[in-house]
Amino acid sequence: MRLGDLADNIEGCEFRPSAGPGASGGVAMRVAGVTADSREVKNGFVFAAIPGTEQDGAKFIPDAIAKGAIAILATPKAAAALDSNTALLISANPRATLAELARRFYPRQPEVICAVTGTNGKTSVASFLSQIWSHDGKSAASLGTLGVVVGDEVRPLGHTTPDPVTIHRILNDLALEGVSHVVLEASSHGLAQHRLDGVSVDAGALTNLSRDHLDYHADFDEYLSAKLRLFNAVVKERGAAVLNADADCFDAARAACEERRLSILDVGANASGLKLTMAIPHGRGLSLSLSYGGRDFDVELPLMGAFQASNALVAAGLALATGTSIEKVIEALAALKGAEGRLQLVGRSQSGGLIFVDYAHTPDALETVLKALRPHTERKLHVVFGCGGDRDKGKRPQMGKLACENADVVIVTNDNPRHEDPTAIRAEIMAAAPGATEVGDRKAAIKTAITGLASGDALVIAGKGHESGQSIQGVIHPFKDADVVSEILVAEASS
Numbered sequence: 001m002r003l004g005d006l007a008d009n010i011e012g013c014e015f016r017p018s019a020g021p022g023a024s025g026g027v028a029m030r031v032a033g034v035t036a037d038s039r040e041v042k043n044g045f046v047f048a049a050i051p052g053t054e055q056d057g058a059k060f061i062p063d064a065i066a067k068g069a070i071a072i073l074a075t076p077k078a079a080a081a082l083d084s085n086t087a088l089l090i091s092a093n094p095r096a097t098l099a100e101l102a103r104r105f106y107p108r109q110p111e112v113i114c115a116v117t118g119t120n121g122k123t124s125v126a127s128f129l130s131q132i133w134s135h136d137g138k139s140a141a142s143l144g145t146l147g148v149v150v151g152d153e154v155r156p157l158g159h160t161t162p163d164p165v166t167i168h169r170i171l172n173d174l175a176l177e178g179v180s181h182v183v184l185e186a187s188s189h190g191l192a193q194h195r196l197d198g199v200s201v202d203a204g205a206l207t208n209l210s211r212d213h214l215d216y217h218a219d220f221d222e223y224l225s226a227k228l229r230l231f232n233a234v235v236k237e238r239g240a241a242v243l244n245a246d247a248d249c250f251d252a253a254r255a256a257c258e259e260r261r262l263s264i265l266d267v268g269a270n271a272s273g274l275k276l277t278m279a280i281p282h283g284r285g286l287s288l289s290l291s292y293g294g295r296d297f298d299v300e301l302p303l304m305g306a307f308q309a310s311n312a313l314v315a316a317g318l319a320l321a322t323g324t325s326i327e328k329v330i331e332a333l334a335a336l337k338g339a340e341g342r343l344q345l346v347g348r349s350q351s352g353g354l355i356f357v358d359y360a361h362t363p364d365a366l367e368t369v370l371k372a373l374r375p376h377t378e379r380k381l382h383v384v385f386g387c388g389g390d391r392d393k394g395k396r397p398q399m400g401k402l403a404c405e406n407a408d409v410v411i412v413t414n415d416n417p418r419h420e421d422p423t424a425i426r427a428e429i430m431a432a433a434p435g436a437t438e439v440g441d442r443k444a445a446i447k448t449a450i451t452g453l454a455s456g457d458a459l460v461i462a463g464k465g466h467e468s469g470q471s472i473q474g475v476i477h478p479f480k481d482a483d484v485v486s487e488i489l490v491a492e493a494s495s
Contacts, residue, residue, distance in 0.1 A: 013091045072087070167195060202240065241262040292326055353455065385463045418473075
């Protein structure tokens with residue numbers, strides 16, 4: 001693809017050819033790739049100089065040109081400092097322009113694409129929807145926190161919602177592989193930064209909204225606006241929206257969808273579309289009664305926790321909105337498997353206590369998972385958790401308070417302290433957690449909790465879920481909660 005063709009008629013973008021050979025996007029200006037990372041630039045690449053929160057991509061323009069970049073995407077201010085021998089794409093919103101360039105460079109996409117946003121539940125919904133599609137005979141994949149999941153294969157990703165070039169490259173590759181149905185997790189960062197722009201999203205979903213990422217967003221309203229951008233700007237015209245009718249943000253989301261004239265399917269106990277009429281917890285999961293289209297259905301959901309019923313219904317709604325029959329959806333719900341690190345049962349102590357790992361790292365998520373486990377717990381409910389460093393400090397005392405209100409035994413430990421002092425993080429949690437025990441070393445905390453389990457007890461190790469490392473002072477140390485549990489249980493069994 002030639003540069004002139006790639007850049008032609010992009011809204012809000014001015015193309016200024018270079019004065020040298022290959023001017024005006026001729027054969028010599030054939031584009032070999034697009035990137036916003038100067039380290040990835042090779043001969044023939046377009047380099048996007050994106051202004052960031054920590055660094056401005058403009059400072060890497062000389063390095064990109066030296067590595068063979070044939071054109072620079074830049075703001076008007078950055079472009080003004082470059083000479084006429086540099087081909088330029090000048091845009092007041094280079095993030096949006098980068099997404100459009102990526103879409104043009106990687107033009108293929110699977111036939112059906114869904115995206116799910118919300119504070120909690122995105123990974124579970126994506127996993128469940130992919131499973132429902134697969135049950136219906138579709139070639140399905142999910143893209144998000146766990147990576148790119150195609151069947152049993154997991155391909156790692158660096159972010160829940162990666163940069164637009166990565167997203168469009170992956171979608172292009174999946175389409176070439178014959179994958180017809182894809183579901184993506186849409187983070188607030190990804191939506192605000194236009195990473196999903198240009199993706200042909202047939203249906204979008206919103207799970208819930210609670211405090212998170214206020215270290216990035218100025219306030220809760222800005223956080224909500226970022227989430228709603230999925231419906232305001234990303235879902236295609238005449239597309240569909242699946243909304244959790246039980247979420248506090250339901251009215252705001254419905255208004256955004258109605259403004260775009262999207263087809264709305266609400267799900268949940270307060271829904272008129274896919275309605276949950278009963279949910280009874282038991283030792284193997286949940287017995288659900290549902291109504292849809294004037295018909296009633298009963299299903300045994302093999303997942304613990306009322307919030308998993310909510311996640312399953314959002315996934316079911318997306319499947320219905322994209323053509324799966326209600327009969328196939330009901331069949332698939334009865335065979336769902338939980339996503340890794342999402343209320344995942346990872347073992348039993350020698351005493352018989354159940355041990356779960358969960359990704360809950362926000363106040364709402366921690367409260368939700370503890371309340372979800374309570375009906376499945378015969379005796380005491382235990383929790384081990386911490387809070388991440390370099391993130392929203394306001395949620396630390398909130399999580400300490402909620403842990404003590406909803407669990408019988410609370411151990412506060414390290415999560416990912418990153419560049420902060422872990423002792424200070426724990427102190428902020430402990431200040432609002434009367435009666436909690438503080439054990440800084442996470443492995444020692446998990447061992448202490450397992451040792452304290454009795455028959456009929458349940459333990460949830462919260463905060464890291466599927467993660468395989470612990471970030472301390474810029475170094476990622478190998479650490480996976482489920483593996484640590486297994487190691488401790490094997491040692492106990494042999495002692």
